Amino acid sequence: MADRMLGKVAVVTGAASGMGKAIALAYLREGAKIVAADFNVEGLEALEKEADELGFADSICTIKCDVTSSADCDAAVALCVEKYGTYNVLSHNAGIGDNWKLVVDMEDSIWERQIAVNLTGSMNIARSSLKYFLPNEIKASMVMITSNAAVESSTGGAAYTAAKAGANALMKSIAFENGRYGIRCNSICPGPVSTNIHVGIERDPAGTAVHYATGYNKHYAEWALKRVAFPDEIAPLAVYLGSDESSFMNSATIIIDGGVCLG
Template identity: 30%
Template sequence: MPLPDKELQRSEHGKLIGRVAVVTGAAGGIGCATALALAQAGARVVVSDMQLEAGEAAAALIRTAGGQAVFVACDVSEPAQVARLIEQTVEEYGALQILVNNAGISGGSSLAHEMDIELWDRVMAVNVRGPFLCVKAAMPHLLASGHQAAIINIASTYGLIGALRAPAYCASKGALVNLTRQLAVDYGPQGIRVNAVCPGYIDTDMGGSVAKLPAEQATAARARREANAALQPLGRQAQADEVARVVAFLASDDSSFMTGSIVTVDGGCTATVNHGPRA
C-alpha cells in the first residue's frame, strides 16, 4: 500500500488520540490498511500477524509515517499466544480500547464433501476461535476502558450469502457475524460496542493464496475476481483503504450509537442478484 506523504496525516483531527488498538492479521491487505488508518486518527497500534517480516514492515511503515506502532507475532488460534499479545499490548501502551479481529484464512476452493477435514478445522480455528480468544483475553482491559472500547470484527459478504465452493469460509464468517451480534448484546450495557464489517471483492490476496498458484492459474484467478466484481453495481473491486476507513469510523465516537451492526463494504453486491454482464 502507498506511503502517506512523509508525515502521517492526522485524519479527522486525531479522533483516536490516546487510544490503543490491536489489529490482527495486519501484515498486509485490509489489516495493514486498517492499522495505518487507526494510526492516522491518532491511535497507538499493535500490529499482529504470523508473517514476521511483513508484520514488522507494516509496523515500520506506520512509524516512518510518524505514527506509533509495534509488531507482536501471534497465531490467533493459540490461547497462549493470544494472551501474550494482549499482555504485551498493555505492557507497551498501558491500556487497550480497540480490538480489530481481522486475521482470517480462506480455506481454498472445494465442495463440502471433498474438503479436507483438517483444513475445515483450521479455517474454524483461525476465523471463529481466533476472534473468540482475542475477545476473551482483551475483555478485562476493554471493560476498564468503558465507553471508549470498541470491537470490530472483519467478516465477509460470504458470511451473509452462499458462495461457490467455499463451505468453511462461508460457515466461519457467518458464525463471526452472529458472534458480533451476541457480543453486542452482552457487553452493550458496559458501554462496549461490537460491530462487524463485511467486505466484498477487495483488491488483495488474502493469505497469499493466489500468489502461491502457478502463474497461469494465478492470472485466471485474478481475472475471475475482476470479472465478478465488474458485475456489482459499482463495477469494480475495492481498495483495502476503503474498508479501513469504515473500520476507523466504527472505532471512533462518530459511531457511538452503533453496536451489533453488520456493515457491508461491497460495492452493492449483496444489494442485488447477479444479472450477468452489463450491456
C-alpha cells in the same frame, strides 16, 4: 481527517497485510496508538518501517501472534497495556481463505483450519480483550472483519462461509452481553478486496470471484461497481467503528461490497 482516534489504543490483528495493514495505518493517521499483531513477522517489520517513515514510530509496536492460540492473544493485549497503559479498541482482521471447497469435496483439514482461524481465532482475541476491558471498566469498541460470504454463500467456499457466519453470530453475542458495560461490537463484511488472501487460491485467472467452484461465475465487469475494492476503501469504516463517532453502533453487520450481493 486527523485525530478521529486520539486517545484510542488498539490491538490490530492481521496487521501484516491487506485490510489489517490498511486499518493499522489509518488508525495511526487518526491519532491512535496500536499493537500490530500477526504471525507474519516480515510483514509486521515492513509495517513498522512504513509507520516509522510516516512519523508514527512512538505509536506502534508489533507482536508475533497466532490468533488460534489463546496465549498469543492474551500476550497481544498484555503488550498493549504494558506499552501504552490501557487498551480500548480491537480491530480483528486476521483470517484465511478456503480455496472455495464445496461441501461434497470438503477435507477435514480445510474445515478444521477455517474454524480454527476464522471462528475460534475471533473468539480467542475477543475473550482476551474482554478479560481486560471488563474488570478495568473500559469503554471499548470491538471491530471484527468477517465477510459478505457470511450472508451470501455465493461469495465464499463452504467452510469459509460457515466460519464467517459463526464470527458474525459471535459478534452479536459479544454486543448483547457487553453493551451494558459500554463495550460495543460490530462486524464489517467486505466483498472481494484486492489483498494477499487470494494468493495461492485456485481461481479463474480472468478474475472471477463469485463461486468459481460451482460454475456460478461472474466476472468483476458484471458487478455493480465493475471492480473489486482496495483495502484503503474498507479502512475508513474501521476508523468510524473504532472511534466515538459510532457511539450508538452495536451489533451491526455492515456489508461493504460495492453491490456484489445484487448479482
